[in-house]
Each structure stands twice: as structure tokens, then as C-alpha cells.
């Protein structure tokens with residue numbers, strides 16, 4: 001099967017520091033792929049290069065969206081253009097609009113698919129109003145899937161931590177992605193919240209057909225969810241394979257300096 005995300009020889013220099021050194025990674029339709037590695041390995045830089053936050057120094061970021069399969073190179077596109085292409089992400093640190101409601105946070109995610117421009121929003125003609133109603137419906141239905149529909153009118157800041165992380169995923173889903181990139185989605189979660197997250201990610205893949213690329217330090221979650229794992233250390237890819245193969249890989253064990261990697 002052709003990859004829907006095909007990253008080749010991705011390189012990123014910050015002055016004299018090579019944070020990414022010719023990294024290859026691919027994701028196929030319907031896969032859950034994890035990117036792991038010790039602190040400072042380059043994982044977030046990798047996400048930032050794919051999602052338009054950084055313009056990589058070298059290499060290619062190619063996507064083949066499942067709906068219109070033609071391969072496109074997305075290096076150097078601005079983050080909002082990357083989102084429009086169907087790649088949506090969450091961040092290591094929660095980035096919600098804390099003083100807005102849960103529903104409003106998801107509605108903002110819908111914005112990139114709305115047709116009404118500034119003039120439409122000002123004049124509020126019938127088509128704009130219909131579109132706004134559709135956005136409310138769509139946002140509500142996403143929140144239902146994510147299990148946050150009881151909280152639609154709560155302020156984001158009043159949600160428990162695990163629910164805030166799930167709200168970020170809901171907002172990303174509102175952009176209608178073919179792939180979600182999740183940067184440490186389980187960070188700070190308790191075991192119960194992590195278990196809920198595990199089930200949620202599987203459900204998103206099964207019922208929405210959305211492929212997932214995630215950075216995660218929780219090895220139990222990584223091993224249970226992933227179809228394939230890519231491992232980085234010091235900016236280089238040092239291994240790739242199934243969870244079973246990765247947990248036995250001697251380079252990976254060495255990179256983690258004996259840390260527990262098989263969950």
C-alpha cells in the first residue's frame with residue numbers, strides 16, 4: 001500500500017545543531033504509528049517540520065491524501081495550509097482557549113473548512129447562518145464521539161486534565177483530517193485517563209478511518225496501540241518495526257540506557 005505520509009531524508013539544522021539528520025518515515029492509510037526516542041532526540045522538531053512550524057533544511061515531506069491520492073510536496077507550507085491539506089496536530093503543552101466553552105473550542109477547529117469570508121460573517125446572510133448552524137451540529141457530534149458532549153457549555157479551563165487533552169483531539173478532528181499527529185497525548189495523565197485515551201485513539205482509527213502518528217513516552221501505550229514504531233536518537237532514525245521487534249532491538253535498548261522499554 002502506498003504511504004499517505006512519506007517523509008524522506010528530513011533534515012533540520014538550528015545554527016550548528018543538526019536536530020534532524022536525514023530521517024525517513026512513512027505512514028499508510030489506517031495505521032497507528034509511534035515516534036519514540038529519548039528526550040531531545042528530535043521528535044517534536046520532526047512534527048514541527050511536517051506541520052509547517054519549521055521549514056526543514058532538507059528532505060521531502062510528501063502526502064497522498066486518501067480522497068485525492070495525488071502525491072503533493074508540503075515542505076514550507078504555512079501551518080494553516082498544512083491543516084487544510086488534512087494533517088491536524090495537538091501539542092505537548094495544552095493549547096486550548098481556556099476561557100471559551102468546550103463547544104466553542106471545537107467550533108474554532110471547524111473554521112478552516114468554512115466557506116463564509118469576513119463579508120459573510122459581517123452581513124450574516126442566510127447561507128452564513130446555515131453554515132454556522134451546521135458547524136454547531138458538527139462540533140456537537142464530534143464531542144459526542146470523544147465523550148465530551150456532557151461538557152459542551154463548560155469552560156475549557158474547568159475540565160479535568162485528561163478531558164482537556166481529549167478536547168484538543170476533538171478540535172483537531174474538527175478540521176477533517178486524514179491524519180492526526182499527537183504530541184505526547186498521554187503526558188500528565190493518570191492510568192485511568194491513559195486507558196481512556198488508548199480506547200479513544202483506536203475508536204478514531206476504526207470509525208473515522210483517520211490514521212495516527214503519535215509521539216509518546218508512555219511505552220505501555222505505545223506498545224499496545226502501534227502498528228509500527230520509529231525510534232530516533234540524537235536526530236537520527238535508529239530503528240523501525242513492529243512493537244515486538246522494537247522491544248528487542250539492541251540499538252533501541254542502548255539508546256534508552258537500560259530504561260524499561262517493553263511494557
Ligand SMILES: Nc1ncnc2c1ncn2[C@@H]1O[C@H](COP(=O)(O)OP(=O)(O)OP(=O)(O)O)[C@@H](O)[C@H]1O
Nearest residue numbers: 014017019037038039040041042043044045046092
Ligand atoms: N527552535 C529551536 N532552536 C534551537 N534548537 C532547538 C529548537 N527546537 C529544538 N531544538 C533542539 O533540537 C533538539 C531536538 O529537540 P526536540 O524538542 O525536537 O526533541 P524531542 O525528541 O521532542 O524531546 P522531548 O522528548 O524532550 O520533547 C534538542 O537538542 C533541542 O534543544
